[in-house]
Amino acid sequence: VIHAAHAVSRISSRNARVRIPRSQVHTVTFRASVLQSASMLLASSRLLPAVTTDRLARSLPTRAVRRMAARASAAAPKKVVIVGGVAGGASCAARLRRLSEDVEITLFERGPYVSFANCGLPYAVSEVIAEESKLLVASAAKFKSWFNVEVKEATEITTINREQKTVTAKNLSTGEEKQVPYDVLVLSPGAAALKPPIPGIHLPGLFTMKTIPDMRAVKAWIKEKKAKKAVVVGGGFIGLEMVENLHHMGLDCKVVEMLPQVMPPLDPEMVELLHHHMRDKGVELCLGDGVAGFEQTDSGSIVVKTAGGKAHDADVVILSIGVRPETKLAKDAGLELGKRGGIRVDDGMRTTDSSIFAVGDAVEVKDLVTNEYTLIPLAGPANRQGRIAADVIMGKEPSKFRGVQGTAVVGVMGMTLASTGASEKTLKRVGIPYQKVYTHANNHAGYYPGAGAVDIKLLFSPTDGKILGI
Ligand code: FAD
Numbered sequence: 001v002i003h004a005a006h007a008v009s010r011i012s013s014r015n016a017r018v019r020i021p022r023s024q025v026h027t028v029t030f031r032a033s034v035l036q037s038a039s040m041l042l043a044s045s046r047l048l049p050a051v052t053t054d055r056l057a058r059s060l061p062t063r064a065v066r067r068m069a070a071r072a073s074a075a076a077p078k079k080v081v082i083v084g085g086v087a088g089g090a091s092c093a094a095r096l097r098r099l100s101e102d103v104e105i106t107l108f109e110r111g112p113y114v115s116f117a118n119c120g121l122p123y124a125v126s127e128v129i130a131e132e133s134k135l136l137v138a139s140a141a142k143f144k145s146w147f148n149v150e151v152k153e154a155t156e157i158t159t160i161n162r163e164q165k166t167v168t169a170k171n172l173s174t175g176e177e178k179q180v181p182y183d184v185l186v187l188s189p190g191a192a193a194l195k196p197p198i199p200g201i202h203l204p205g206l207f208t209m210k211t212i213p214d215m216r217a218v219k220a221w222i223k224e225k226k227a228k229k230a231v232v233v234g235g236g237f238i239g240l241e242m243v244e245n246l247h248h249m250g251l252d253c254k255v256v257e258m259l260p261q262v263m264p265p266l267d268p269e270m271v272e273l274l275h276h277h278m279r280d281k282g283v284e285l286c287l288g289d290g291v292a293g294f295e296q297t298d299s300g301s302i303v304v305k306t307a308g309g310k311a312h313d314a315d316v317v318i319l320s321i322g323v324r325p326e327t328k329l330a331k332d333a334g335l336e337l338g339k340r341g342g343i344r345v346d347d348g349m350r351t352t353d354s355s356i357f358a359v360g361d362a363v364e365v366k367d368l369v370t371n372e373y374t375l376i377p378l379a380g381p382a383n384r385q386g387r388i389a390a391d392v393i394m395g396k397e398p399s400k401f402r403g404v405q406g407t408a409v410v411g412v413m414g415m416t417l418a419s420t421g422a423s424e425k426t427l428k429r430v431g432i433p434y435q436k437v438y439t440h441a442n443n444h445a446g447y448y449p450g451a452g453a454v455d456i457k458l459l460f461s462p463t464d465g466k467i468l469g470i
Contacts, residue, residue, distance in 0.1 A: 085114030088360030091386030200294030235262030421469030
């Protein structure tokens with residue numbers, strides 16, 4: 001049946017010849033009636049997108065197939081509204097258009113840009129990525145011309161009315177508000193950078209890194225103030241990428257981290273290698289001491305005060321202590337949130353309202369190893385979830401999100417750190433039995449130029465050898 005689906009586009013006559021992968025069968029002759037039954041089965045089990053079903057209906061114009069195609073397209077939504085136009089939202093819009101020529105797609109973005117590469121922002125500060133335009137994956141105009149997707153930038157969705165199936169869209173330039181109807185709503189509002197209410201949090205010279213305007217502001221501040229000293233608060237992925245780039249720009253860098261290690265998801269003994277490496281490169285690591293507040297000096301610099309009584313002087317401070325899922329819209333609309341504070345969705349990315357889907361940093365998803373709900377603010381899962389939501393919306397089930405294993409990789413001043421699955425501390429916390437092995441082998445044969453050590457910690461199940469984490 002699956003092979004028949006792949007062959008559908010090759011149907012040439014009522015006795016169609018269909019090529020199937022050599023490993024299966026060489027060449028098979030199907031009668032048209034067999035193909036019709038197979039394709040009806042596929043369409044009824046929703047394996048075929050509406051667009052293929054339409055093509056099929058034209059190829060095999062029987063009444064039964066026409067009825068089936070009509071049913072599929074009647075079930076498809078007419079209007080899809082997407083909130084948030086970056087990773088998850090933009091992927092969802094593009095995939096929806098690939099699946100249907102007919103659906104009306106409107107994408108609302110609060111900020112000034114859609115579909116930009118926020119992962120590249122730290123590298124744009126240092127101009128390692130020299131042209132800002134490289135960060136703009138697709139503009140609103142491209143979305144219109146490539147995908148016929150209506151994009152409304154600088155427009156915030158402020159409320160959802162679930163009974164009437166409308167959202168309130170506020171144009172942030174004019175203040176004008178409009179009710180926009182939807183058949184299906186997709187929420188991809190992302191996560192906001194944490195800014196706890198500690199003294200001095202709003203001082204000039206203190207930045208978070210989330211948007212293109214944030215990146216421009218940091219760059220301009222460093223240039224204008226001729227900044228020499230930077231303090232990065234928080235030693236996670238974004239914090240370390242900022243250190244990498246500020247160091248590259250020639251600033252003296254300090255990391256202030258509340259935990260006794262940077263890169264909190266990794267096990268401490270593996271991160272120790274990175275601690276040595278960063279210190280060797282001249283970065284000061286102030287670990288195990290949280291920030292208590294910020295003060296401005298007479299010269300305009302900032303003093304970062306810690307709970308442990310230390311004071312670190314800085315010309316620029318980057319606050320990268322984590323993110324919080326943007327759930328206000330969902331919460332106000334009465335959608336269920338999970339224990340971790342993200343929007344609760346099923347494996348088809350549906351919220352507790354079957355007309356509303358949610359994807360990306362705002363949702364809680366299952367961790368494949370621990371089976372616990374977790375928040376994984378990474379672009380890979382957000383993009384995938386956006387595409388899966390589009391599949392499910394267009395009836396292309398069984399497209400499912402299987403969960404996350406949190407695969408991540410980061411380069412810090414010449415050292416690369418990567419991880420996937422669970423760490424030892426996580427396995428201990430959830431009580432999953434494991435064994436571990438460390439290897440320190442070369443990445444390729446030592447006699448060949450350029451060989452270097454790769455330090456690996458592998459965690460696996462003692463009963464069946466299943467890999468639990470690296
Ligand atoms: P976002 O991409 O954040 O998009 C959400 C959008 O929704 C925002 O633009 C916001 O303005 C808009 N919005 C919110 N509410 C509304 C509303 N009510 N109305 C209209 N619009 C709204 N991930 C990786 O995998 N690898 C990396 O190397 C990496 N580096 C990163 C570096 C930085 C500096 C940052 C900030 C993030 C990085 N990430 C990285 C994380 C990755 O960017 C996110 O996981 C991903 O973008 C999440 O996608 P999303 O669609 O959920 O949210």
